[in-house]
Every structure is written in C-alpha cells, then in structure tokens.
Amino acid sequence: MGRADAAAIAAGTPGPVLMAAAGRAVARVALRRFRPVRCLVLAGPGNNGGDGYVAARLLEQAGWPVSVAALAPPRPGSDAAAAAAAWRGPMLPFHPAEAARAGLVIDAVFGAGLARDLDGPVAGTLRAARAPVLAVDVPSGLDGATGQVRGFAPRAAVTVTFFRLKPGHLLLPGRELCGELVLADIGLPAGVLAAVRPRAWRNAPGLWRPPEWGAGAHKYSRGHLTILAGGEMTGAARLAAGAAHRVGAGLVTLLAPDAAAAALYRAGDPGTIVSAAGLEALLADERRRAWLIGPGLPGDAATRAALRRLVGAGRQVVADAGALTACAGAPQALAGCAVLTPHAGEFARVFGPVGQDKLAAARAAAAATGAVVLLKGADTVIAAPDGRAAVNANAPPSLATGGTGDVLAGSIAALLAQGMEPFAAAGCGAWIQGEAARAHGPGLVAEDLITLLPNAMELARLNL
Structure with a gap:
C-alpha cells in the first residue's frame, strides 16, 4: 500500500x-x-x-x-x-x-x-x-x-x-x-x-476459471483420474473418488492394493472403475495423466516409492495424507508433484513448523519442491513456486471434520485431470469446498460435501 x-x-x-x-x-x-x-x-x-x-x-x-x-x-x-x-x-x-x-x-x-x-x-x-x-x-x-x-x-x-x-x-x-x-x-x-x-490475492472466481465443456466433450476429453487406494482406510479413497466424479472428471479409477481390497471397493459407487492390476499396468495407459496418492495410504516407504514412480513417469500428481507423511523430513522427495495438500501437522512433519507467517511458509515450501502447496486450515493458503499466493477465506468451521481433506484432494485432482493448471485447480478446489459447506450449514459430514460440489461449481461460473 x-x-x-x-x-x-x-x-x-x-x-x-x-x-x-x-x-x-x-x-x-x-x-x-x-x-x-x-x-x-x-x-x-x-x-x-x-x-x-x-x-x-x-x-x-x-x-x-x-x-x-x-x-x-x-x-x-x-x-x-x-x-x-x-x-x-x-x-x-x-x-x-x-x-x-x-x-x-x-x-x-x-x-x-x-x-x-x-x-x-x-x-x-x-x-x-x-x-x-x-x-x-x-x-x-x-x-x-x-x-x-x-x-x-x-x-x-x-x-x-x-x-x-x-x-x-x-x-x-x-x-x-x-x-x-x-x-x-x-x-x-x-x-x-x-x-x-x-503477488497475493483473495481466492475467488476470476483468479481462476472452472472447466467448461461443449457439446463435443466425452469422458476421455474430460480426463481420467487414478487414485491409489489403501486396503484399510478405504473410506478416504472413496470420498476422494466421489468428489472427483462430481467435480467433472470423465473417468475415475481406484487402484486397489490387492484382490480383497478391490472387491470391497467394487461394492461402492458403481460409476467408479476399480482395478487391482498394479501400478505399472495402469501407468502403461498414457491417458491416465492425473493421479492422486495419499488418502487412506500408510506413510511408509512403499507409498513414497509409488509417489516417486508416478513423478518419474511424468504424471500430474496430487500428494495428500499418507504420501506427505511418507516424506517426513524429506521435502525433496515431493519434488515434481503438481499439488501438495498438507494440514499444519503434515506440513510440520515435512517442512518444519508453519510459524507466524503462513504465507511465507507456504511460499518457501512451494519454491523448495516446485509444487503448488495448499496449506489447509480455516485460512487456507495456496502458494505457487513462482511466488503467487492466494488466501481462501470462505471455509466455515463445519469443515473441521474427518474426511473433508479427502474430498478436497479428490476435487483438486479432478480439476487437474480436466486441464486446469495446478495453482488454479488448487484455488478452485478450495473455494468450491467452502461454498458447498456454507450451503449445507450445521451438521456437515464429509459425505454431504460431495453432492453439493456441482452447485458450488456452477456458482463459481456465475461469479466470474
């Protein structure tokens, strides 16, 4: 000023x-x-x-x-x-x-x-x-x-x-x-x-544009998102997949770790493809450009190795939850990801404490990894490696409940699959989640958000 x-x-x-x-x-x-x-x-x-x-x-x-x-x-x-x-x-x-x-x-x-x-x-x-x-x-x-x-x-x-x-x-x-x-x-x-x-903005429509599709769109042109799914905390991947469908991904696949987990996932949403074919088999399909890794996965060496394989294959990767924990103390392991979505605890495990300047911390993490960093909270900060940043201020307290982070990660990954660049996808995902939660009011659970995301997307288009 x-x-x-x-x-x-x-x-x-x-x-x-x-x-x-x-x-x-x-x-x-x-x-x-x-x-x-x-x-x-x-x-x-x-x-x-x-x-x-x-x-x-x-x-x-x-x-x-x-x-x-x-x-x-x-x-x-x-x-x-x-x-x-x-x-x-x-x-x-x-x-x-x-x-x-x-x-x-x-x-x-x-x-x-x-x-x-x-x-x-x-x-x-x-x-x-x-x-x-x-x-x-x-x-x-x-x-x-x-x-x-x-x-x-x-x-x-x-x-x-x-x-x-x-x-x-x-x-x-x-x-x-x-x-x-x-x-x-x-x-x-x-x-x-x-x-x-x-170089900093209030996060809102106009800073980014939601995807819009003409009459010639088909399921492959709208992107194929693949989610690495765990065998124990299965709800996380299912929430992410549900959000991805509602935000507009043309196809969504859950890659299960084994046949038993695949059977469990197949009992869920019939619109979600479930596969147990293995990471290498799915990577052979070049149409699978966008991947989400972390929701429901353990923060272990296997998750970290899968993350590095995806990045090495040139895919657009959203790293969340277990994928972030797997890289604790090793931010360089996240280099090459498109978007990272840590809450304050996960951020501290990877990069160190957020400290008094949330904007500066998110910007430093983005510069160190080359990824857009979405640092979650009631005042979510989205930071790009080039120094751009946005503060999301429309999230109501009702979002402070389990599973909403999985929904957010699924939304962002679906927007990447549809062709949005990472900073815009992260900003759009955060904003529509806040608007969906505000529309619901008290008593929100993560499952409620999924059905409200399409209306929030339309509101974003109307507010351009």
Whole structure:
C-alpha cells in the first residue's frame, strides 16, 4: 500500500486528497453502522492518525460529540499534520479512562505496516475500550502482512480499509479481529497495480476459471483420474473418488492394493472403475495423466516409492495424507508433484513448523519442491513456486471434520485431470469446498460435501 500511495501521488493524486477520502470513508461507516454517541478517536502520529482526524471533523460536522486523543503529534509538514491542524474540537489525554468512557472508539493509532509489538499505554488504552471499536485499516497491533497480533490488538466491530485488502485481513487470527470488513475506494487509480505488481490475492472466481465443456466433450476429453487406494482406510479413497466424479472428471479409477481390497471397493459407487492390476499396468495407459496418492495410504516407504514412480513417469500428481507423511523430513522427495495438500501437522512433519507467517511458509515450501502447496486450515493458503499466493477465506468451521481433506484432494485432482493448471485447480478446489459447506450449514459430514460440489461449481461460473 505504501508503494500504491506513492505511485498514485506520482501520477497526480495529492496525498491530502487520499487522506481526505480515507477519513470520509471511515466517517461514512460510523454514520451508517452506529447511532450518534460520544465518540473518541485515538490518533497515532502517522497517516492512520491523519485519517482519524479527518473522520473526527466530519462526524462533528454531522452533530456527533467527538473528541480526539493523540498518542503523539504528527510529523511537521506531513499530510497528517495538516489534518490535525484542521481539527478544532476537544483534545483528551491518551489514557485508558477516556477510552472506557466512550460510546464508540475509532482506532486510528497504527495501520497495517506496524513493525513492532504493541504494549504499554497504547495497549492499555485500547484494552480499556468497553464500547464498539471501529478500526482504521486494521485494528492497531495487527500485522497486515501475516494476520498475527503484535503484542495486543483490539477486537473491532468494523474495520475500514482502503483500495485493496491486506493478507492480515484474511489470515487468522486477523480475520476474526477485524469484525465486519469494509473495503473503501479512496481514489487510487487501478493502474497503480501495474507498478505494485501484487503477488497475493483473495481466492475467488476470476483468479481462476472452472472447466467448461461443449457439446463435443466425452469422458476421455474430460480426463481420467487414478487414485491409489489403501486396503484399510478405504473410506478416504472413496470420498476422494466421489468428489472427483462430481467435480467433472470423465473417468475415475481406484487402484486397489490387492484382490480383497478391490472387491470391497467394487461394492461402492458403481460409476467408479476399480482395478487391482498394479501400478505399472495402469501407468502403461498414457491417458491416465492425473493421479492422486495419499488418502487412506500408510506413510511408509512403499507409498513414497509409488509417489516417486508416478513423478518419474511424468504424471500430474496430487500428494495428500499418507504420501506427505511418507516424506517426513524429506521435502525433496515431493519434488515434481503438481499439488501438495498438507494440514499444519503434515506440513510440520515435512517442512518444519508453519510459524507466524503462513504465507511465507507456504511460499518457501512451494519454491523448495516446485509444487503448488495448499496449506489447509480455516485460512487456507495456496502458494505457487513462482511466488503467487492466494488466501481462501470462505471455509466455515463445519469443515473441521474427518474426511473433508479427502474430498478436497479428490476435487483438486479432478480439476487437474480436466486441464486446469495446478495453482488454479488448487484455488478452485478450495473455494468450491467452502461454498458447498456454507450451503449445507450445521451438521456437515464429509459425505454431504460431495453432492453439493456441482452447485458450488456452477456458482463459481456465475461469479466470474
């Protein structure tokens, strides 16, 4: 955002104009979301504080009782200093007692670029607020790049941010601390994005396009997905296969480890091909370009060897569950895969702990393996080896149940089979899973997702 502001100013949009628009956006949200109450604006010394001074002046003009408490004066000659000079209303001490008395606190202390932990008087004053907090850009103390809390950050009722969202608005715990998120247009020309060249996005249709098929499509043109199936945890592969069918794969084969397991799988979905012919026999069919390995498989040497054979044969491979565990401490063994789908525990076993910066961790893992890494969670991150990343923010808590990861892996593999490139397939799979879960509501189990995936795919097409 710093580069975007600078590019806009260089292109002829004055800084004070941008600050006036930001403050106006904050005031507008306050007027629409809250009744007139005693309002305290907590203003920092930078541009965030300048936005707060502008909002204070506009709310006072609208008849609100408004006071400003300044942490420190703005730098002389800055845009924020000009905004502060235009404020003629009451000034109060920056103190917890003042925050506790307010009917609405506008947090304009620090923005998304905070580079140190919040403590002492600032944290104490924000913590003392008993009324709703309206945050400017981010709740002060929230790291806009990672979504992590730097010392302390208040829980806002509403957060008003500008031009584009920041990763911290979508990554946890930041997403929950922001409350209702309002993205305001403050007049930055869209062309500044060419100078900024963002590499992270909110995951949604438009970032990718779901497969669409014409009248001439047939089962082979829509791709043949093969899933390596285990002999014990058979439900995992069956869930993945069911999802793959519903997401549009033309053919789905379960490769069973032996005749007994094959008989068990054949008692399931009649539309799924079941084979016990062995890996080499199926690899001889060049039409089998997309493979899924891991759901229901043990994390052992045999699984690792099968993974390497698939990659060595030039297939597009989605590695999940047991395939990831089989490569614990050896990320190089996953090199050449198309997509990896670890949850935090599997990620830690292969790459080390995720740490405080989920985006950076996923990007590093993608760069190390050459694979798209989908790091699962309520704030799933999808990272490509070239540095592109997306944050998926539509997953409801109901997805936290066994088997949903198998469904996701099957969906992504089916999208690969239909010709989507890995980053797009991972993003599409994550988004449609979130939408399917939201459509179902409470009481979701993994099996429910499968029947809801086609509607989610159609919703993705309609939202392009």
